[in-house]
Amino acid sequence: MRLVSPPQLRLLGEFRLELGTDMVELCRNGQRLLAFMGLRGRVSRTVLAGTLWPEATEEHARGSLRTTLWKLPRGKPSLIGCWGDSLSISPTLCVDVHVLTRTALDVVEDSGPPSRTRPPLGLLTGEDLLPGWDEDWVLVERERLRQLRLHALDTLAEALIRQGRPALGMEAAWAGVRAEPLRESAHRAIVSAHLAEGNVGEAVRHYDAFRRLLNQELGVAPSPRFARMLPERLSERTRAPNRDLARRDCLRGWFR
Structure with a gap:
């Protein structure tokens, strides 16, 4: 049959x-x-x-x-x-949005996948809801799903790093960065993955790049929580240029 x-x-x-x-x-x-x-x-x-x-x-x-x-x-x-x-x-009727929602909520509620199982990166990094449709009810649902995906990717990245799988954790974190480049939690996960692998230099370079991007786009600095992730001496080194940038932007504002 x-x-x-x-x-x-x-x-x-x-x-x-x-x-x-x-x-x-x-x-x-x-x-x-x-x-x-x-x-x-x-x-x-x-x-x-x-x-x-x-x-x-x-x-x-x-x-x-x-x-x-x-x-x-x-x-x-x-x-x-x-x-x-x-x-x-x-x-x-099997609706793919429901499959995505259940998967993302499972990741968020259970703080990531069980150790050694394949993480659901493909589903969490898939396409948006009905791209090109601009009706209000679609826009609301699209943003809801986007936020759910971002939270699931943050949780997944952190869980994979804790499980000793920093390469997969970094994949989840970079997916979050691609979806929202100014999302600090995703950048923190990337730095965590570098530090878990002992790559302090790459962690510092990524922090510096994000600090410059955040200052350029929003005129703010990364959170103290982010700065504390780096070794103390390096954290102080990265904060000093940030103060100089803020001071320079402030002076520019007076002369515009």
């Missing part, structure tokens, strides 16, 4: 709906409807219609919702179930 894979809804990167081995093409409204339902799970018709068609009257929005639901692929079980005035996504 041939096993049929469950339907898949992919929202990370390009929108894709896969039913078995087939990729299903949907109209734009069908994509928006399934994407919203895939993120929310269950929602009332009023909220759904008002969110997807905010400029329309309630009557026209509900009409557009009915038309869009009618155009969705039909099968057993249905992708969308109706419960009175509420709609819910089928529990058999």
Whole structure:
């Protein structure tokens, strides 16, 4: 007996709906409807219609919702179930955002993967939610997922370094830096990985580079916690140029 894979809804990167081995093409409204339902799970018709068609009257929005639901692929079980005035996504539909969320929360709650298991770097460094979609409900969810990913990468990097796997920890930390270059926690993890390998010079160089970037972009210095990570003499050496830069920028401000 041939096993049929469950339907898949992919929202990370390009929108894709896969039913078995087939990729299903949907109209734009069908994509928006399934994407919203895939993120929310269950929602009332009023909220759904008002969110997807905010400029329309309630009557026209509900009409557009009915038309869009009618155009969705039909099968057993249905992708969308109706419960009175509420709609819910089928529990058999596998949504990649939910897999990412569960993985990231597991990392954050358990402080990283068990020792010697493969860390979930591929999933945590994947594509953003529906890039190019600019509706408010997408922007909110995209930022939520971005923050969750960043926290998971921070936790993963620190855990891997504690487990004696600094190279993998540095990979997780650099993924966080690529996503948010001014995120100090990710840079701290990189310095921690260098120090764990005994590479003090590289740790100092990275700290100096981040200090210059932070001063250039925001006009502030790294936190005292970051400075204390370095050996005391080196920490003092890196703080002195930072004071000079701050003083120079202050003087520039007077003459502008």
